[in-house]
Amino acid sequence: MTSRLRCTINGTPYDLQAHPMTRLLDVIRGLGLTGTKEGCGEGECGACGVLLDGMLVNSCLTPAAHAAGASITTIEGLASGDTLHEVQEAFLEHGGAQCGICTPGMVLAAHELLSRNPEPTEDEIHAALAGNLCRCTGYLRIFEAVLEASRRQ
Numbered sequence: 001m002t003s004r005l006r007c008t009i010n011g012t013p014y015d016l017q018a019h020p021m022t023r024l025l026d027v028i029r030g031l032g033l034t035g036t037k038e039g040c041g042e043g044e045c046g047a048c049g050v051l052l053d054g055m056l057v058n059s060c061l062t063p064a065a066h067a068a069g070a071s072i073t074t075i076e077g078l079a080s081g082d083t084l085h086e087v088q089e090a091f092l093e094h095g096g097a098q099c100g101i102c103t104p105g106m107v108l109a110a111h112e113l114l115s116r117n118p119e120p121t122e123d124e125i126h127a128a129l130a131g132n133l134c135r136c137t138g139y140l141r142i143f144e145a146v147l148e149a150s151r152r153q
């Protein structure tokens with residue numbers, strides 16, 4: 001059984017058909033927006049993070065029904081054309097990404113933090129990214145990148 005799902009993703013309105021319990025992750029990736037990654041599939045890693053009306057959510061745990069009428073931002077929605085978002089720039093410059101699986105979720109989590117707290121302390125950065133796991137970088141470069149992005153705002 002599917003039902004109508006109208007939402008906006010990265011500023012584009014969509015009128016979709018989906019089972020209400022379909023994972024938002026699958027809806028998004030099914031539209032070709034494959035920057036949203038599946039790591040654990042059970043809410044533990046943050047790789048599938050997207051912004052739902054500005055709030056960071058794990059899309060692997062979010063039923064499509066929760067997205068009805070919502071405005072969703074995925075990693076594809078952050079850059080402006082060829083110009084990377086300042087958080088993306090900082091990750092690039094500080095080596096905050098290696099394999100890249102965690103990176104979309106990390107960048108969106110950092111963006112969400114800086115949207116509500118433009119000058120976070122290191123502890124606040126650690127807390128804000130605590131739901132995002134990275135098996136490659138050891139986190140230090142990621143934290144540096146977020147600090148740098150906060151300085152540039």
Ligand code: FES
Pocket residue numbers: 037038039040041042043044045046047048049058059060061
């Ligand atoms: S894939 Fe969603 S939290 Fe890991």
Ligand code: FES
Pocket residue numbers: 096097098099100101102103133134135136137
């Ligand atoms: S860069 Fe590989 S998991 Fe973070």
